[in-house]
Amino acid sequence: QVQLVQSGAEVKKPGASVKVSCKASGYTFTGYYMHWVRQAPGQGLEWMGWINPNSGGTNYAQKFQGRVTMTRDTSISTAYMELRSLRSDDTAMYYCARDPGHYCTSTGCYWSFDFWGQGTLVTVSS
C-alpha cells in the first residue's frame, strides 16, 4: 500500500532553515511527481511547489521562489523540502502529496493528489 511518511515536528527561530523529509513506499517513487502543500493554523491549503523525482526537475510557487528548495534521494525513495529565512508566518503544517497524473497545456496545469503524508508541524518562534 502507498505510504508517505514525513519527518517529525520542528521548532525553529526566525531566520533559520528547516528541512522536511517525505519517505515514500508501496509504489515506484520515480514514477510520480511529489508536491508540497502547507496549511497555516486555521487557514486553507497553500501550494508550495513540486519535484519530479525521476529528473529532479522542480517548479516552485512564486511566493516561495528563492527561499525553498525541493530535492530527492531516489536510493531511499525520499523527497525533501527545505525552507530558508523562516518567519513567524511560516508556522504551519507542511504536507507532501503524490500526484497520480496531471494535465498540462502550454500555459497551465491540473494536479490532483491521491496520497498525502501525515504532515510535519513547523513552528517558527523566537
Next chain:
Amino acid sequence: QSALTQPASVSGSPGQSITISCTGTSSDVGGYNYVCWYQQHPGKAPKLMIYEVTNRPSGVSSRFSGSKSGNTASLTISGLQAEDEADYYCSSYTSRSTGVLFGGGTKLTVL
C-alpha cells in the same frame, strides 16, 4: 493568483443532501473538466474525494458526487452523516499558472 471561491460554511442535518460550490472563471473551472475535491478532518491530512469533476477514487462513498456548470463546480453529499463533518477544498486546472489552484475551503457542519 486568486483562489477559487467557496462558501465559508454550509450545514445540514443527518440524512439530508448538501451542495458546496466552487466558483472560478473561464481560465480555470470553466475552461476544462479538471476539478477535484478534498475532504479534511481536523488534525488530519486532506483526502481526495472527487477528481476530474465527477470521478470518485476507489473507496470513496457513492454519497459523494461532483458536477460542473459554467464556471462553477459543485460537490454534493447525499444522505449526510456525522462523519462527513469536515472542511472541503476544491482545486482546478488553471491556465494562468503551472501551479496548483485551491479554493478557500468550506466547513461542513452536520447538525
